[in-house]
Amino acid sequence: MSHTDTFGGFRQIQRHDGLFKEQVHDAYKMKGKLPEPTVCPQCGAVFHEGRWQWRQAPTNAHKETCPACHRIHDHYPAGFLTLKGEFFQSHRDEIMHLVHNQEKHERVEHPLKRIMAVEEKDGITTVTTTDIHLARGMGEALHRAYQGELLFHYSPEQNLLRVSWKH
Numbered sequence: 302m303s304h305t306d307t308f309g310g311f312r313q314i315q316r317h318d319g320l321f322k323e324q325v326h327d328a329y330k331m332k333g334k335l336p337e338p339t340v341c342p343q344c345g346a347v348f349h350e351g352r353w354q355w356r357q358a359p360t361n362a363h364k365e366t367c368p369a370c371h372r373i374h375d376h377y378p379a380g381f382l383t384l385k386g387e388f389f390q391s392h393r394d395e396i397m398h399l400v401h402n403q404e405k406h407e408r409v410e411h412p413l414k415r416i417m418a419v420e421e422k423d424g425i426t427t428v429t430t431t432d433i434h435l436a437r438g439m440g441e442a443l444h445r446a447y448q449g450e451l452l453f454h455y456s457p458e459q460n461l462l463r464v465s466w467k468h
Contacts, residue, residue: 380436
């Protein structure tokens with residue numbers, strides 16, 4: 302199947318396809334520059350030197366909800382990672398540990414990359430994320446560690462990435 306075939310508005314793409322660069326306006330990205338420093342009242346991330354960081358906020362910092370907390374509040378994920386298969390079921394704890402470690406690793410430097418929820422239904426686990434790149438990174442980490450079948454479906458109109466890993 303080529304990377305131009307569509308699946309309900311989503312395009313299947315190769316792992317290293319350049320489409321992961323956000324090509325559309327994302328309603329959850331800041332419109333214009335925030336005053337510096339700005340602190341997110343929900344998570345405590347600080348907008349400083351043009352990006353969100355984990356650092357101590359000065360007492361006089363402007364307050365503005367960060368894009369990740371905004372997505373969490375609205376229940377509007379940017380990434381979906383779907384996990385399924387017999388191998389997944391028999392190694393679920395180990396695999397979910399890898400998924401959570403990937404988030405912890407990314408979140409240290411990138412406060413906007415977070416897991417929103419982990420849901421189980423009919424033998425399928427779905428992990429939702431606040432960032433398309435986190436979902437992609439989790440899928441790639443699983444594929445490196447365990448192989449299996451890894452598919453990406455990106456919807457540029459919605460700035461939404463669906464990653465499916467089956468093994």
